[in-house]
Structures are given as structure tokens and as C-alpha cells.
Amino acid sequence: MKTILVIGAGMSSSSLIRYLLENSTIYNWKVRVVDQDIKLAERKINGHPNGIALSFNALESVERRPEIEQASLVISMLPARFHVDVAKDCIDLKTNLITPSYISPEMRALDEAAKKAGIVIMNEIGVDPGIDHMSAMKIIDHISAIGGKVHSFKSFCGGLIAPESDNNPWNYKFTWNPRNVVLAGQGSAACFIEENQYKYIPYSKLFSRIDLMAIPGYGEFEGYANRDSLSYRGIYGLENIPTIFRGTLRRPNYCKAWDAFVQLGLTDDSYKMAHSEELSPRTFINSFLPFKENISIEEKFKKAIGYDEDIYHKFEWLGFFDASKVMGLKNVSPAQLLENILVSKWTLDPSDKDMLVMFHEFVYELNGEKKKLNSYMVNIGEDSVYTSMSNTVGLPAAICAKMILNETLEITGVQMPISAEVYNPILKELEENGITFLEEEFDHQFIG
């Protein structure tokens, strides 16, 4: 009997825990799930005989170490900044570790120690990062195997609302951390390369310099640039690629309206607003509009957005011109007030389904010819618990857990899923679970 310790039973752990429990009898696993909130852990285990709900403070080394010691594998679903401390305990106690998060420099530095301890620390094995790496590397390795050379790689991913639940003018609801959505793109400019030219998009232009694309059967999408595209060159072995771009997908006309938030200053998290507890959505937005006697807030706002009726409608639907409800949030930033307004309108209903969309576009040279290959995946969630976000984050991690415990994956050190021995079995099993990539190939004459 092998023991798996899952740390964190939040939204993105649902599908992970379900998979582990469903496979626990065949493989003789015990699944111990710890959360500060034991009710949450119990709900995720749902009475399964191989599951044990625990409650302790997993951020405290002394509390988690006895649990790590008796486990064969730890899956940390904690916020990313806590993984390194867990990893150090895992190295100490020679227990394998999986996290869905980006490898931090501190995590990277543990590579040698992990190898010495004979354990694997598998990171970036959710959806983005995770499925993006695996699906891209499969194609990159294939192009390389047939003697081709990748000239351009553009890749987009978005967590969206499924068409059947898409009933608001933004065509968007929150399927992950709202705060991260509000702050997305802030900090230094988005950087990528196009035909060997380094290109930078500052935050103030991020949501107006967008790409449009269509996905067969799912209609149109728009994509804005992620901050970091360049680091993928090294990760994917594409050091000298002339064009590489990573972006985030939204439905058409979302970015234009989000840009209105940015331009007004509503996404700013760098300062607290005076007397913020007294603000209604209406006085909040008016704080960012010029003072004009005898001109209504609606009129000032319309002028600010260049009289775009679609944007106006989207703001109106969010209740921005409503003065009746004071938000009551003391000493908060514009971004926190915006989040409060958005959460009240963009939260999934219990019957809502979400949708995860991934889209890769490769241009490569083969035998002197240019070819284009699109690869895309659209996955619809089951409901508001077993969301597509939860499935696409949790299943790769869960399948990888199985491979480690069954010893069909025998690597050590700080890893990410970019080698065939990792991605092939995982992508195959994801397909069996309905997470499927489709491909379209184009000859060079169709390349714009």
C-alpha cells in the first residue's frame, strides 16, 4: 500500500483527488488530503474508503513533516510561493513531489539535492503550464524527427465560459483566481520576438494590440500577449527561433472593454483610495473621470471610451452606474474594488460549465518548403465543481502521480513535462478523458 499526500483541497484539487480515489483500489493507494478547512477535504473525498481528510497547518514544517515522511508522493496544490519549503522537506524525507506551478529559481536550485535524494520533483504539470508544454513538445519533437525546423511558434490559452453557459455581454466568467485576472499583464512590458525583432507591448497597450483567431466549431477568439514569451525558447529547445509568442485567449470584444478598465486606472493595485469604504460602483468610476459640472457620469464615461456602445453596455451590465450600493471596502486599491464588482457578476452559477481553450500555431520549414500546423484543444467542464480548469490542471498531475507510483516514470531531480517519456503517456490518457488536441495542416501557399 502506497500513500499519497495531497496538500490543499481547493477548487483546482477536485478532479485530481477524484482521479486518485477512483484509481486507489486497483493500485492499492491511500489518499490523505489535508486542508485548513477539514470540511473541504471531506467533501472532496466524499466518503471514499481509501481517502482520509486531515486538517493541520501545512505551511508549518513540523506539522507536515510526519505526513510527508509516511507518504510515497506529495502533491502540493498550495499557492506557488510555498512549494519550495515543501520541496526541501520532501528532499530530506526522500518523498517524491508534484506541483502544478512554474519552477522558481529557488526550486531550480534544488535539482541536485533532489537527484541525490533519488526523488523527482515534477513541476508545471497542470494546464498552463502543463498541457501547453506537453502538446507543444510533442509537435516540436515530431517536426524535428522528420527533419523540419520550426520558424514560428505562437501559442494561446484561455480559461473561459462554455458556450452553453455564456449568458453575459462580456462572454466571460471567473474560472480561476479573480485577483490574478484583474492584475493580469501588470509589471514590465510583454516581450516576444517576431522575425528576429524583439517586440515590447506596455501594459497600456496590452489589450488593444490583439490577435484574432477562429477555432473550428467554437467560433472566434482574441488573444493578448503574455508578459513572458522568450523563456520558452530555452525550455523547448528553440533558442534561435525567429518568432515566438504566447498569449491569453478571450472572446471577441472582451479586450477592448477590459482596456477601458486599464485606461481609466481601475486595475491599479499600487495605492489605496481615500475613503474607499464610501464608494459605490458609480462614485468609484467617477473618481477616474474629470470633474465637469452639469455633465452626467454616464456622459463623461461615454466620452472617455470614444462613444463605443458595446463597451458602455458591458459597463452598464456590471452595474457601474449604480449609486445605490456602497461597496464598504475600507482602505483598498482600485483593483480590489474592481474585483469586488466583477466577482458579484462573473461568478459561475452551480449549473455553469467552463471551457478551457488552447491553440498552437507552428510555421516550420521542411525540405525547403514552409508549412503551417495548427493544434488546438477545447475542453468543456462537467459542472461548477469538476470544471474544465479543475480537470485540465488536476488530471495531468494525477496521471503523473500514477506513473511515479507505478514506477513507469523513472526520472529524478527538478523536472517539467517536456520529454516524450512524460508527455506521451499523459497526453494519451488525457485523450481517453476527453482532453484532445486536433490538428490542421496547411501548405505554404496558405501562409499569410
Place this chain on the structure above:
Amino acid sequence: MKTILVIGAGMSSSSLIRYLLENSTIYNWKVRVVDQDIKLAERKINGHPNGIALSFNALESVERRPEIEQASLVISMLPARFHVDVAKDCIDLKTNLITPSYISPEMRALDEAAKKAGIVIMNEIGVDPGIDHMSAMKIIDHISAIGGKVHSFKSFCGGLIAPESDNNPWNYKFTWNPRNVVLAGQGSAACFIEENQYKYIPYSKLFSRIDLMAIPGYGEFEGYANRDSLSYRGIYGLENIPTIFRGTLRRPNYCKAWDAFVQLGLTDDSYKMAHSEELSPRTFINSFLPFKENISIEEKFKKAIGYDEDIYHKFEWLGFFDASKVMGLKNVSPAQLLENILVSKWTLDPSDKDMLVMFHEFVYELNGEKKKLNSYMVNIGEDSVYTSMSNTVGLPAAICAKMILNETLEITGVQMPISAEVYNPILKELEENGITFLEEEFDHQFIG
């Protein structure tokens, strides 16, 4: 014989040192000037028998303490962050101190210790801060004395190029630290109140939401908001004022073109550009424009600025479309590259004169009537050494030094020049030196 220690002999110390030396014989002063660069100190003293040039590291307490100990007064012209350490030595050694910089919280905390030591630490006694405080408080105290109540206070200041030296399409040259000009307004939004409504202008809107004004004899100016207007309420005793606004002055159409820098992302100092040492002004600006095959950089730029010919001309004049000169700056930010381009074009010629402009607009109620009072000062520099910037920063500090040494000003503690006993004699002597405020009064029917 009394000794004055001036720390720092840079650009803004020229007029200060000259005033002290000119008055040194009458008042029996020795003026000791320290700078890392002894040549600079010697040049400022220019052979005057009462001046002594010194060179040591004034940032080291052990090096400066013997000099502070033998002085009656220290004037610190160091960068603002170093003043507090100097102040602690001055308290220890019971030596008075003058700085032209804003009072930091750490400086504020020394108030009691300074009082106990029986010394004054006079801060914010340059031009902005400095002359702004004095000229505003004189009017505020006057309005209060005649029974009026200030309803609105808007105040602008700008360091500009004198009309006779104004020979570039930006109508601007650097008269103080170029880096500060490039980074101006970054960080949290500009905040002010208008008719009791808190208003915020984010950086991305700062240079497009401008005020226009005319100054008799000097033509038109435009003003953009400073980040902090609110703290002046407490300083000036205007806690419940409905409208308060502080701004920075430029010549018309400057802000619109500066906004193009902001919108492109050229003022960003938060990251380093890849291979920055290879960039020319042309490839630098192209890094922020979309990749378009067969469309020139000029054409892409024109589109980005909405085909504004005036902005295009200003950029062209700065050499932005020049590919011939690689800047050669390794591992630098966009802001550093922009500064490099601007310094090469906006530096004062030896024969150039600068211009300091200050403009206050008061609306106040008196006997049930609304009245408006404008007060403004325009000062032209002597040359590129005794600039208006140097005169307006240095003379208030120098006059205050005289008052402290002659014991006509007898206050202690951490101070700024907002009381009549400080501002009256200083404003009077500034007038004798050609730094003069003119006033225009308007009846209520002319108040827009």
C-alpha cells in the same frame, strides 16, 4: 567669524555659494564647500578669499563630522535620501541645518531631538518645494486675515527654457535632473480633489488630461497633475478645502508628444531591454511598434500617434528615425535609452537661459462673494551656470542661512518655510533679486 559648510557643489549650488561668498565679508563668514570633485568646489568659489574648497566623502559620517562640528550651519545639497544621516550628526554636534528637499518621515521624526539640541533643521526651502510654500502661504494668510475663506487652490510650477533660448520644437530643455523628468508621474495615480470629489489620474492618462493657462507677457502653458496634491491641505492649514490641485508646467503641445513616449512604453524603467547595446533610436522605437512586413517604421509610428504631424515632427527632430547611431548602452531600461536620446538634444547650450514659472490660482469667499486671485512668477536665468533653477533653489536657502546666522530667525526643530517670520523676509529679498510675484484679482462674475 562664523563657518558655513556647504555639502555638494553641483549645478543647483552655484547661486547659493555665490550669495554666501558675496555676503561673507560684511557678515564675517567662512564658506567651506565640500564636493567629491574638488575642481567643482574650486570653480564655484572662484578664488574668493572667504571660500575654502574641500574634497572628502561627505556620505561618511567620520569624514564629515569634524567639519560639521566647527560649523555654525550646514547646507546639505546632497541627494534627498542622504539628508537624514547628516541631520543626525547636526543634532549630535548642535549645528543648524538647511536642506532644499521634502521632509521625509525619518526627517520629521527628528523634530524633538532637534528642538532638544536647540538647532533648526530647515527643509523644503528651494523653489518647489520652497518658493511655492512661501508665496502660497503669504496669500493664504492674507485671505484669512481679511476674513476670507479659500475655496479652491490650484498651483503649477515648471522649469523651462527662456523664450530667447527656446529654439526646438518641444519648447523644452533640461534644467534639472533628466532622469527625474523621464520618470515624472510614474507610480500610483495622481490624486487631487475637485469640489470635494477625490479624483485620480493614472499615469497612462496623466499627459492627456491637462489644464491650459496663459501668463501675461509669457504666453500659454499647459499643466499636468502632480502625483500628490492632497498633503498640501494639512501643510497649508486648508484641511477642508473643496478643491486643491498641484501641477507641472510645460509649453503647449509638449504633453501630447510626451504622452506618445508613455503610450509607446518608452518611459518604462521596470525592465532591461534585450541586447540594448545594439539599439539605435530607430530600432529602439521599432521595438514598441507592431511587426508589419513592408510597412516602414515611420508609417507604423504615424499610425500609432493618430497621424499627428506635430508629434511626428517632434520625434523626427529628436532623431528617432535615425538608424546610423547605435547607442551602445548595455542592459538598460527603455527609460534609460529615452534619457540618452533626450540628453543629446535637450541639454542647455552655454549661452542658453532657463526660465522658472510658478502660477497659483486661488478662489476664495469674502463677505459672501466669490473672488479669484492669480499670483505668478516668471524668472529668467542669467546663463547656463547661474540658471533660474539655481537662483530659485539657492537664494531662498542662502537668505534663510543669513537669517539663522544673524539670529533674526529664532526657531528650532524640523521646519519648513510656511510661517510669516520665515517667508516675509525671504520673499522680500527674493524680490530685490528679481524673483517677483505679480497678482491679478478678479471679481466673481469672471470666475468660470
